Amino acid sequence: xxxxxxxxxxxxxWWSFRRSPVTVLSAMVxxxxxxGALLAPWIAPHxxxxxxxxxxxDAFKPPVWSEGGDATYxxxxxxxxxxxxxxxxxxxxxxxxxxxxxxxxxxxLGVTIGLVAGYLGGLADAVLMRIADIxxxxxxxxxxxxxxxxxRAALPREVHDQIALLVVxxxxxxxxxPQIARTVRGSTLVERNKEYVLAARVIGLSRTRIMATHVLPxxxxxxxxxxxxxxxxxxxxxxxxxxxGVGVPPTRPSLGTLIRIGNDFxxxxxxxxxxxxxxxxxxxVLSVNLLGDWLRDALNPKLR
Amino acid sequence: MxxxxxxxxxxxLPVMLAVALISFAMFAYVGDPVAIMLGQDFTEAQRAQLVxxxxxxxxxxxxxxxxxxxxxxxxxxxxxxxxxPVAELIAERxxxxxxxxxxxxxxxxxxxxxxxxxxxxxxxxxxxxxxxxFSLIGVxxxxxxxxxxxxxxxxxxxGWLPSFGRGEVVQLGWWSTGFLTWSGIKALIxxxxxxxxxxxxxxxxxxxxxxxxxxxxxxxxFARARGLANRSVxxxxxxxxxxxxxxxxxxxxxxxxxxxxxxxxxxxxxxxMGLLFIQSVGSADIPVMxxxxxxxxxxxxxxxxxxxxxxxxxxxRLRVERPAIQGA
Numbered sequence: 001x002x003x004x005x006x007x008x009x010x011x012x013x014w015w016s017f018r019r020s021p022v023t024v025l026s027a028m029v030x031x032x033x034x035x036g037a038l039l040a041p042w043i044a045p046h047x048x049x050x051x052x053x054x055x056x057x058d059a060f061k062p063p064v065w066s067e068g069g070d071a072t073y074x075x076x077x078x079x080x081x082x083x084x085x086x087x088x089x090x091x092x093x094x095x096x097x098x099x100x101x102x103x104x105x106x107x108x109l110g111v112t113i114g115l116v117a118g119y120l121g122g123l124a125d126a127v128l129m130r131i132a133d134i135x136x137x138x139x140x141x142x143x144x145x146x147x148x149x150x151x152r153a154a155l156p157r158e159v160h161d162q163i164a165l166l167v168v169x170x171x172x173x174x175x176x177x178p179q180i181a182r183t184v185r186g187s188t189l190v191e192r193n194k195e196y197v198l199a200a201r202v203i204g205l206s207r208t209r210i211m212a213t214h215v216l217p218x219x220x221x222x223x224x225x226x227x228x229x230x231x232x233x234x235x236x237x238x239x240x241x242x243x244x245g246v247g248v249p250p251t252r253p254s255l256g257t258l259i260r261i262g263n264d265f266x267x268x269x270x271x272x273x274x275x276x277x278x279x280x281x282x283x284x285v286l287s288v289n290l291l292g293d294w295l296r297d298a299l300n301p302k303l304r
Numbered sequence: 305m306x307x308x309x310x311x312x313x314x315x316x317l318p319v320m321l322a323v324a325l326i327s328f329a330m331f332a333y334v335g336d337p338v339a340i341m342l343g344q345d346f347t348e349a350q351r352a353q354l355v356x357x358x359x360x361x362x363x364x365x366x367x368x369x370x371x372x373x374x375x376x377x378x379x380x381x382x383x384x385x386x387x388x389p390v391a392e393l394i395a396e397r398x399x400x401x402x403x404x405x406x407x408x409x410x411x412x413x414x415x416x417x418x419x420x421x422x423x424x425x426x427x428x429x430x431x432x433x434x435x436x437x438f439s440l441i442g443v444x445x446x447x448x449x450x451x452x453x454x455x456x457x458x459x460x461x462x463g464w465l466p467s468f469g470r471g472e473v474v475q476l477g478w479w480s481t482g483f484l485t486w487s488g489i490k491a492l493i494x495x496x497x498x499x500x501x502x503x504x505x506x507x508x509x510x511x512x513x514x515x516x517x518x519x520x521x522x523x524x525x526f527a528r529a530r531g532l533a534n535r536s537v538x539x540x541x542x543x544x545x546x547x548x549x550x551x552x553x554x555x556x557x558x559x560x561x562x563x564x565x566x567x568x569x570x571x572x573x574x575x576x577m578g579l580l581f582i583q584s585v586g587s588a589d590i591p592v593m594x595x596x597x598x599x600x601x602x603x604x605x606x607x608x609x610x611x612x613x614x615x616x617x618x619x620x621r622l623r624v625e626r627p628a629i630q631g632a
Contacts, residue, residue, distance in 0.1 A: 134322055137604050139563035145585055146597060150330055153588035236446050243448045244570055244582050263452060263571075267467075271456055278449045286444045 016298045023294040026287035033284040037092035044086040045074070063272050076272040079265060084272060087258055088280045094254035095284070098169055099235035105173030106234075107227050110180025115219070117181065118188025119211050129185065132178035143175035144237055148246050164249045172237045180226055187219040225299060228292035232285045239281055255281045312612055316605040321372070323601040327594035328371045380595040385587045390595045394577060399479045400470060401576030404568070405561045407492055408500035413554065416504040420511025421543060424519070435508065442505035447564050451498040451571035458494060466491050468573035499568045503557045510553055514546035547618050555611035559604050 008014055017023055036043070061077040063084075075084040117128040135143060148171040152160055160167065191197060192215070200210045241247035242256030243263075250257060255277045262274025355361055362370075374380070380390035423432040445453075459467035471487030473480040482488030518524065519542055527537045566578035573579070577596065584592035 134319055137319070137559075137608075138600065139560050142563045142566070142600065145566065145582070146593065149585035149588060149593050150590075152585065153330075153590055239446060240448060240567055244567065244585075246582070246585050259449070259452070266452065266456055267460055269460070271460070274452060275456070278452065282445060282449065285446070289444060 013298055017294070020294060022290060026290035026294075029283055030287040030291060033092060033280070033287065034096065036089050037096050040086070040089035040093050044083075044089045046083040046086040048082040048087045048090055062270075063276075075276050076270075078262065078270075078273045084276050087253065088255065088277050091253050091255045091258050091277060092280060092284065094165075094248055094252055095235050095238055095256070095281070098165065098172070098238040098248065098254065099231055101169045102172035102176070102234040102238070103227050103231050105169060106176040106230065107180055107223060109173065110177040111184050111216070111220075111223060113177065114181035114184025114186075115188055115211050115216060118185035119192055119207070119215060125185070128181070132181055135175075136178050140175035140233075141237060141240060144171040144241060145244070145246065147171040147174055148241065152246070161249055164247075165252070168238060168241060168247050171241070172234050175237070176230060176234065180223060180230075183222050183226060184219050187222065188215055191215050191218050221299065225292065225296045228295055229289065232289040232292065235281070235285055235288070255284075308616075309609070309613070312609050316609070319605060320598075320601060323598060324372050324375060325368070327375070327597050328368050330590050330594050330597075331371065332367065375595075375598055380598075381591045383584070383589055383592050385584065385589040385592070390591045393580060393592065394595060394599065395478065397575060397577045397580050399481065400574060401562070401565050401569070401578060403482060404492065404495055404499060404574060404576060405558070405565055407496035408503065408561050409554075409558055411496055411500040412503035412507055412557070416507030417511055417543075417550070419504075420508040421515060421538065423508065424512040424515025425538060427516075439505035439508055442501050445501075447498060447502065447567045448571050450501055451494070451568060454494045454498060455571070465494050467494070470575060495568050495572045495574055498571065499561055499564060502564070503554075503561060506557065507550065507554060510550055511546055514549060515542060518542045518545050544618070548615060551611060551614050551618065555607050555614075558607055559600075562600065562603060 017027075041047075061073050063074065063076045073083045073085070075088070077083055078087065113128055113132075117125040148167060151167045151171070155163075197210060197214060200214050205214075238247055238254060239256030239259070242254050243260045245260060247256055248254045250261075253261070258277035259274050259281070262270070262277065265273050378391045382388065383390050383393055386393065419435050423435050426432055455467045458465045466487070469491060470482045471489075471491035472485040473482050473488055474484040482492055524537060524542055527541050532541075562578075565574075565576060566582055568574065569576045569578040570582055577599075580592060581596045583589075584596070
């Protein structure tokens with residue numbers, strides 16, 4: 001354990017991390033966001049889904065520093081008397097869950113397709129990359145919307161409500177694979193002709209085996225960076241879909257859903273219901289993006 | 305020139321056909337159009353009659369060919385949700401979206417390019433630093449939050465601008481415009497800023513990066529050595545050479561503007577195609593979704609074509625006849 005720690009602290013990655021105050025700050029913000037989201041059931045002041053604890057008398061309480069604020073609800077309450085801070089923590093959980101799952105899905109899909117296209121070449125390569133090209137001409141948020149709409153039309157309503165979370169993950173993931181596939185294909189084309197691959201072929205390993213155990217580890221570097229940057233995108237995409245009312249079901253509100261619900265009360269002056277979830281969303285996405293930028297620069301030897 | 309345009313159109317055809325295939329597959333396999341059109345009470349004979357009328361008993365390729373022919377004529381059938389022809393619905397709402405997209409794009413270019421030139425020329429001034437910080441915020445704020453914040457400040461707190469709808473519109477033939485009334489113009493301001501802000505910051509950063517690159521080159525030094533005025537060096541020589549990438553990105557971003565119009569139109573209850581599309585997604589209205597998909601694909605193909613033609617106008621090197629490499 002101590003040896004591992006020493007290796008981490010001696011690495012040049014850690015050195016470049018410490019040297020950039022913006023990165024350290026965004027890492028701390030990201031840690032607070034992720035920590036607050038993951039530990040929500042234990043550290044949130046209230047349970048926003050426990051109907052018994054909701055009291056309509058407490059509805060529309062402003063944040064604690066405004067006139068009429070209540071110390072039990074630091075960021076105020078919404079129309080049903082739910083604590084905004086707790087709702088944000090639980091909402092960030094859903095946002096993070098969907099974001100991470102969508103990134104994992106699109107990365108798996110993109111890496112597999114890129115690897116197959118790059119290693120096999122020929123017709124498979126041509127067809128897969130043309131599909132990627134066509135999809136890349138459309139903005140990914142439109143693709144996600146379309147996939148969500150088609151699935152909604154294909155499934156009966158009851159079934160859809162049950163798996164709505166999976167549908168959103170699928171829609172965001174599928175809208176995002178071409179970029180990863182192209183990167184992986186590019187590095188696979190380079191790796192394919194190296195001697196270790198030739199050696200593996202000479203000793204008679206199967207193509208699947210060579211792709212999975214020999215080429216794959218060597219093309220994963222850039223994927224890590226893209227995946228980090230995609231996480232910010234995926235969280236935003238989920239928030240946008242939920243804001244548009246086609247994302248996660250309202251029974252499990254994410255940050256986007258909270259913003260949409262709060263939007264209805266903007267005009268009556270209850271701005272905190274929508275602004276605080278928005279601030280939480282921005283903090284989360286901005287810190288993840290800044291970390292991704294840093295990782296990209298730190299792992300790129302050309303920029304040192 | 306003509307050969308170039310033709311080769312581009314030939315390249316675009318497979319893309320359009322692929323998108324048509326997806327749209328058609330949505331029509332044919334998602335949900336059951338016959339059940340939706342028949343309603344509750346029907347006999348087996350009625351059902352068979354409708355299937356025959358719609359041509360659903362014909363082979364796949366015959367149906368697909370018919371779909372493509374109809375689509376080329378703008379015929380997409382009836383909306384499941386509103387029971388009106390899809391083409392009519394879209395034509396009705398297109399002006400709203402196009403005016404909004406036009407304003408947003410104009411805003412992004414007319415403000416983004418000068419800001420980019422300024423930050424490129426005076427890198428260390430405090431105003432440049434301010435612009436750059438501002439652009440970082442513009443890039444990381446999601447569109448719908450920008451809209452909500454603008455509404456909160458300018459509609460709720462200050463009460464200066466309307467927060468939803470198009471205001472009063474004037475009907476010019478089939479085109480309804482908001483440009484001719486005061487309330488229509490006021491209603492355009494907040495949605496245009498919301499939609500254009502991201503593009504504005506993007507164009508500003510791009511122009512800045514290109515300007516920094518170009519200002520370092522020898523021909524700029526030479527132009528200065530010849531004693532040309534700063535104005536002529538910066539705008540006549542430097543800016544012109546930054547335009548090729550700017551046109552590419554601006555063209556691609558026009559597509560993004562249309563895509564994000566969906567979000568902006570929802571925030572501002574703007575009665576355009578994006579709002580129509582999102583309502584269709586919510587209620588699984590396949591004909592509208594399919595038509596919208598085809599329309600967006602067409603817009604993208606056209607934008608790419610126009611961008612290619614603009615290269616010709618901006619970059620004289622492309623106009624030199626190169627017989628072996630056509631349309632490179």
